[in-house]
Amino acid sequence: MPDPSQLALFLAAAFVLAVTPGPGIFYVAARTLSGGRPEGIASSFGNGLGGMVHVLAGGLGVSALVLASAELFTVLKLAGAAYLVWMGIRTFRSARTDALTTLSGKIPPPVGTRRAFREGVMVEALNPKTAAFFLAFIPQFVDPANSVALQFVVLGSISVALNTLADIAVAIAAGRVRDGATARPGLIRRLREGAGGAMVLLGVGLALAKRPAH
Numbered sequence: 001m002p003d004p005s006q007l008a009l010f011l012a013a014a015f016v017l018a019v020t021p022g023p024g025i026f027y028v029a030a031r032t033l034s035g036g037r038p039e040g041i042a043s044s045f046g047n048g049l050g051g052m053v054h055v056l057a058g059g060l061g062v063s064a065l066v067l068a069s070a071e072l073f074t075v076l077k078l079a080g081a082a083y084l085v086w087m088g089i090r091t092f093r094s095a096r097t098d099a100l101t102t103l104s105g106k107i108p109p110p111v112g113t114r115r116a117f118r119e120g121v122m123v124e125a126l127n128p129k130t131a132a133f134f135l136a137f138i139p140q141f142v143d144p145a146n147s148v149a150l151q152f153v154v155l156g157s158i159s160v161a162l163n164t165l166a167d168i169a170v171a172i173a174a175g176r177v178r179d180g181a182t183a184r185p186g187l188i189r190r191l192r193e194g195a196g197g198a199m200v201l202l203g204v205g206l207a208l209a210k211r212p213a214h
Contacts, residue, residue, distance in 0.1 A: 010141040010155060017137070018162040023202050027084075027123060028167045029174045030198040031116060037175025042113035044167035046120020048160050053125045055156030058134045059149040079126050081207035087119060088199030134159070 024047050032040025124130060134156055142151045 006141055006143075011158070013137075014159045014162050018159070018166040023127070023129075023205070024124065024163060024167060025170050026198060027120075027202060028170050030194075030196075030202075031120070032171045032174035033178055033194070034196065035116060036178060037171055038113050039116035040171030040174060041168055042116040043120035043123075044164055044171050046117040046122075047124045047167055048164035049117075050121040050124025050127075051130060051160040051163060052157065053121075054131045054134055055153055055160060058131060058138070058156060059153040077128050078207060081203045083122055083126055084203030085200050086203075087123075088196045088201075088203060090196070092193050092196030092200075 028040050028044050028047065031043040134152075138152055138155050138159070141155055142148055
């Protein structure tokens, strides 16, 4: 493990990066505004598990292989982008459909925390920019005299934990915004439509991401 001063520096940097608004935070906020606080928290844990996929892959050297191959990077990037766009369109359309259902006197069923969790895992696991982040950030704090793979996994796990806590805080805050609008169905519909649009924009942004230069 790094010496105490290096570890303290890593924790400070990882905390700042965790609370800095990025695609993960915006995705959790969009999911919460669309389906409520439970779904937002479930997607936060899903994002965390998806992040651990990159941590373990990075420790095994798989992420480096993906980033070194333009073809593999492009396939993973487009798969993640397509998944986000598909979810965004589905969220946007269901917002309008559920609004009509509510007007007819029926209560639309929620998406559910299990599906929100699964989607969170997929979104993060299919994001090659997360792999690029871990491979660029964590090695700066690794002691080459000790097990590099083990240090990578431990430090990556700490970073994922901080990111997950930040996502949960965002889900709670966004949930309060949504709860305050429960008496205004029209506002809820617009929030869900905006959440769907945000997911589509995240997907487009991921599709346009360039492979990190070496």
